[in-house]
Amino acid sequence: MALRVACIGGGPGGLFFSTLFKQTVPDADVVLFERNQATDAFGFGVVFSDATLNRINDADPVVRNGLRDFGTHWDDIEVWLKGEQKSFAGNGMAAIYRKTLLKLMQDRAAEVGVDMRFGQYVPDxxxxxDFDVIVGADGANSSTREQLGDSLGHTAETATAKFIWFGTTYKFNGLTFVHRQSEFGNFAVHGYPISDELSTFIVETDEDTWRKAGLDEFDASQPPGPSDLKTQRFLEKLFAEDIAGEPLVANNSRWANFRTRRTRSWHKGNVVLLGDAVHTAHFSVGSGTKMAMEDAIALVREIAAHQDDLELAFTNYEAERQPQVAKIQNQARGGLSWWEHFARYYDAFDPTQFTFHFFSRSIDIDKIRQRDAGLVESVEADWLARHGHTPLETPLSAGSARFSGRLLSLTHQDGQPELTGPGGSLVLVTDPADADAGTGLLLTAPDTEEGLAAAFRQLPAQAAAIVIQGGNPFTRTLLSEEARLGRGLRSVVVDDRGPISALTQILSGRADAVATATTPEATDA
Structure with a gap:
């Protein structure tokens, strides 16, 4: 008897799954249910990096052909701020209008025989x-997931930054990050072309700036449809110079906070989930659609291979995809954090260092150099012009200590911690109450982000330097930046990942120096 498969959700993930399954198991009855009409499409662009498209293209050519015929492609990423434009080459990417992509994928699904039923909501x-398999591909606010209950172990972590999604008739050359400081605070744009007539225009800001600008008046709890027109007018004026006076285009455009979703189990009984229904990663990494489509590839293969043992199929699917998704989510957390703090970086750095800080949030200087040696040369030249020395050989004063370089060591003599390095040493205390201008404070970073608030409270008003050990690279960086950029203190990060990591941290302004640990209690996480 032919397998009957229902797919709830007609976005790229659901359409791709349905098409692939019908191709793989031609005698299966595949029915797709989508609550909206076929011509409805919320949002604007869908982005794919060249490096991540191979698996999707091998499964079905619909995305490759769509990007070729209707998409836009670029190699450089640009950062605009303070009257300057900086670029980072070697980042091949392509984008397509979401509405165009959905139409192409709908046509492909119809071609292979998927029964698509638009305007049909499945509340129960x-x-x-009467279906053997039910696939929930109904997005971040998945009704399917909610109906399966708490046993899935679903969590959602809400970011502090606010974002809103518009389009604009201005044509960006490629992925462009535009920063503007208003009288209320800082705003930033993720812009990129999606057709010959339209670009995506996502804006982020912090909640305090959002409220000061009076942009909190729109009722975001109302059903999808109406857009925040006050915000649209405000942003058109703020970014008028950057988009040559072109208008913004609204499409269900309203402010929100990004939610990172994680789910322990992706199935229950004969129901299995994919894409945003079980995992999300901040849009700054451009992986949401890609992850959903890669989920679909793995899920189709496993169900087709184990039609008589769905539990095995779903377990295999999770075993393959969950580690891959977790890796992307971990990478995205650094990007999301950057956007939560971008106003601080705007204030602290000149355009060159700001650009390097941005691009090095998830990759080190060597990987940046491989893609764009010219960018690294400009960053190193900028440092040399400001300091008169290469980064690792730049002198550092900390209280009475003067080190002739920025690669240091954390040592313990008879239980007394000390910061040593070329030309000097600094005595460290472990109690914030004992810190003063002549001593350094040794702090242990928390293992999780939730512990950072308590760690921030331990930062003293004065100290020769804050030396940060323990935790992990992410928590150490945030504690270091709070000390250095938020409190005006010298910060030294204890990190045993080598000179390339140290160079990246110092050159980007994440730390003033990096120390290696010579005792077990201060080793890298």
Whole structure:
């Protein structure tokens, strides 16, 4: 008897799954249910990096052909701020208008025989009792996931930054990050072309700036449809110079906070989930659609191979995809954090260092150099012009100590911690109450982000330097930046990942110096 498969959700993930399954198991009955009409499409662009498209293209050519015929492609990423434009080459990417992509994928699904039923909402999974497999591909606010209950172990972590999604008739050359400081605070744009007539225009800001600008008046709890027109007018004026006076285009455009979703189990009974329904990663890494489509590839293969043992199929699917998704989410956390603090970086850095800080948030200087040697040369030349020395050989004063370089060591003599290095040493204390201008404070970073608030409270008003050990690279960096950029203190990060990591941290302004640990209690996490 032919397998009956229901897919709830007609976005790229659901359409790709349905198409692939019908191709793989031609005698299966595949029905897709989408609550919206076929011509409805919220949002603007969908982005794919060249490096991540191979698996999707091998499964089905619909995305490759769509990007070729209707998409836009670029190699450089640009950062605009303070009257300057900086670029980072070697980042091949392509984008397509979401509405165009959905139409192409709908046509492809129809071509292979998927039964698509638009305008049909499935509020109760019992309506689908006559299906052998139910796939929930209904997005971040998945009704399917909610109906399966708490046993899935689903969590959602809400970011502090606010974002809103518009389009604009201005044509960016490629992925462009535009920063503007208003009288209320800082705003930043993720812009990129999606067709010959339109670009995506996502804006982020912090909640305090958002409220000061009076942009908190729109009722975001109302059903999808109306857009925040006050914000649209405000942003058109703020970024008028950057988009040559072109208008913004609204499409269900309203402020929100990004939610990172994680789910322990992706299935229950004969129901299995994919894409945003079980995992999300901040849009700054441009991986949401890619992850959903790669989920679909793995899920199709496993169900097709184990039609008589769905539990095995779903378990195999999770075993393959969960580690891959977790890796992307971990990478995205650094990007999300950067956007939560970008106003601080705007104030602290000149355009060259700001650009390097941005691009080095998830890759080190060597990987940046491989893509764009010219960018690294300009960053190193900028440092040399400001300091008169290369980064690792730049002198550092900390209280009475004067080190002739920035690669230091954390040592312990008879239980007394000390910061040593070329030309000097600094005695460290471990109690913030004992810190003063002549001593350094040794702090241990928390293992998780939740512990950072308590760590921030330990930062003293004065100290020769704050030396940060323990935790992990992410928590150490945030504690270091709070000390250095938020409190005006010298910061030294204890990190045993080698000179390339040290160079990246110092050149980017994440730390004043990096120390290696010579005792077990201060080793890298």
């Amino acid at each position: 999974l019992s309506q689908l009792d």
